[in-house]
Amino acid sequence: MSLSIKTPLLESLPLGHLNGTRVWMKMEATQPSGSFKIRGIGFACQQHFEKGARRFISSSGGNAGLAVAYAGRQLGVPVIVVVPETTSERARHLLQLEGAEIIIHGKMWSEANALALSLLTDQDAFLHPFDDPLLWQGHASMIDEVVAEGIRPDAVILSVGGGGLLAGVDEGLRRHGLDHVPIYAAETQGMSSYHAALKAGKPVEVTALTGVATSLGARQVCQRAFDIAQTRSVVPVIVTDREAVNACLTFLEDHRVLVEPACGAALAPLYGKKLNLENEKNVLVIVCGGSTATVDSLNSFNG
Structure with a gap:
């Protein structure tokens, strides 16, 4: 018996129209514990x-x-x-x-x-929050489910904190011969330890973490997350706190699902049309969730 559930894979017409492609949402926010x-x-x-x-x-x-x-x-x-x-x-x-x-x-x-x-x-x-091969193996199942529904993504967009989700998605893609698929790794400005690792050529500890996307707050990404960028195209994307929060609020209006700013970081590049995706037929975004977000907390960030 699995403790996680098979989550919905939904097409987002608002995000698809904005970006000139088909955008598929893996709705990990519907997991029983609230996240992937x-x-x-x-x-x-x-x-x-x-x-x-x-x-x-x-x-x-x-x-x-x-x-x-x-x-x-x-x-x-x-x-x-x-x-x-x-x-x-x-x-x-x-x-x-x-x-x-x-x-x-x-x-x-x-x-x-x-x-x-x-x-x-x-x-x-x-149980480590992100740096454990068992976690990556479990996270990979979300890609198994996507492929089982007949979608083989041409690009994946996700949020990066410590790198566990990135490692799991990479493992899932490789299971299905999708080694060539680029991953867009989104962070907020104050939580960009993955960007710092890529810039330094190795995982490094960032001196300070700031901002609203607290679930992305790992001072240093795991080695596996860094290594993935050496074998496939991983594109770092940085958004502001306001962009992440606004993405959460717009997503709530569009899809009636409340997610936290850490998840909003992955949605913001789509809402802001920051990525050139028109040549990609099927784009997958991991809607990773977040149990602690409230509408009041999102609105207070924008206050």
Whole structure:
């Protein structure tokens, strides 16, 4: 039994008309934990459970932590999520709803992560938010579903934080002989650690992360995300916070689905007609989701 669901693949007429092509949306926002993260994390949790893990530990107050909490509840396994003090009340509430034990520690994720790692015993499994081959294997299933519906994309647009989604989509494309398909990797200006890695020629730690797209807030992308750009065309795209938020609000009007600014980063290049896609017959955008977004929070960003 998979802990993730098969999500809808929908054509976006508004985005297609804007960009002179057909735009297909993989609606990962409809996953039970609210984002694509449950694909990889659910798969990893099942693997760990089958090997004897009897507690899951995470250090994410966002989508990854929620996916771990959901997986634990489904498998009957207790979950501890260590979050920094900056974690929103909404995120804490959603974790509590899933039955996770929450420990608040430190001002930054790195401090929360250090405590989470210190709690590990032989019977525990630690779930990294993005840097784990098991996650990439699970995330790849979204491309399996797209191809099974008869769509072989000519380009893929997605958001990049730590690089787990990018690694999973690349793995899924390669499974189906789509090694040549370019991936447009979108970030906001204040969260552009992938762009920094490509510029430096290796993953590097960015000194400061700023802005509204907090789910993209990895100081350094995983090595695998960087390596992919050496073997296929990966085009970095940077948008402003306002563009990401406006994309979320327009997407809500167009498709009646609320997503967070990290997801808006992937939608913004389409709404802003920033990419030359007219020669691509089928463009796939990963609507990655985000449980903690609210209409009020989006409007307050634009206030």
